Amino acid sequence: MVEVVIASGKGGVGKSTISSSISALLSHKNIGIVDADAEAPNLHLIFDTNSWEEEIEYKEKSVAAIDYEKCVNCSICQEVCTYEAVENRNGLPHIKEYICEGCGACKVVCPVDAVRITKNNLSGWIRVGRTRYGPFVTSELDVGQPNSGKLVTEEKNIAKKWVREGKIKHIIVDSAAGIGCQVIASMSGATYALLVAEPTESSLSDLRRVFYLAEHFRTKSFIIINKENMNLGFNGIMKFSEENDLEIIGKIPYDKTVAASMTHKMPLVEYDGNSPASRSIKEIASFLEDLMP
Ligand code: SF4
Ligand code: SF4
Secondary structure, eight states: EEEEEEEEESSSHHHHHHHHHHHTTTTTOOEEEEEEOOTOOOOOHHTTTTOSSSSEEEEEOOOOOOOOOOOOOOOOHHHHHOOOOOOOEEEEEEEOTTTTOOHHHHHOOOTTOOOHHHHHHHHOEEEEEEEEEEEEEEEEEEETTOHHHHHHHHHHHHHHHHHHHOOOEEEEEEEESSHHHHHHHHHHTTTTEEEEOOHHHHHHHHHHHHHHHHHHHHHHHEHHHHTTOTTOOOOHHHHHHHOOOOOOOEEEEETTHHHHHHTTSSSSSHHTSHHHEEEHHHHHHHHHHHHHH
């Protein structure tokens, strides 16, 4: 099984365009697709998938809950909560769940043991469906919920189960941007990381960070430069790739067709397989194809 994660140090550099097109081009390789950006999932929009075979409630965040049968309304919990998650509502303490961090300080100080720390709070959803290119798992965090690596791990576990069951052979993961928990979970166990960057100093700085993360997990990295013709004088990424012995496997030109493909809810290579960006992505997919037995 080969697991390819498409990552970037920063959002908006074209990860989802590349992930969706690569998925479309490699569907004959028997792939499963994971959208691992639970804060801003968007692959389902590009795949035009909006009905789900399964929708699983995801509960991770701990929050305080007050037993009003026991509460003597002393306000100590309100005083102790540094997050200001307890407010007085109609003369009684009320937990603002979207602010509560579940730290338990209020439980410790409550004189009548009226506070419980519970995980019954809905944090988000994992959704399983199908695309024209293979089975698909995505997720969505509810507003104000913690950025969750566990959620991504659960998604990847579903895809790995498909591999064990012989339903798919390989996994494509569209990671969140940055180097946070979700990206760490995306990167963990991946065979290859495609690191997407734009030819700017700030994107290079972000690329460095996500590359070091991939190094930590001993994931073999490759670089893709998106909108490479927008700043032709910039050679920072080239230098970085040489210094770190990193292969640049694709240089994708700026292409207005990308926006049109999004509007039409189609992977770019399906919307216009001959556009300049499509042609570059096809070369990347063909490189990957050789790595997938
Ligand atoms: S668990 Fe912590 S954050 Fe939540 S209400 Fe209690 S003291 Fe505040
Ligand atoms: S500390 Fe306990 S008893 Fe006092 S207001 Fe809070 S929940 Fe009620």
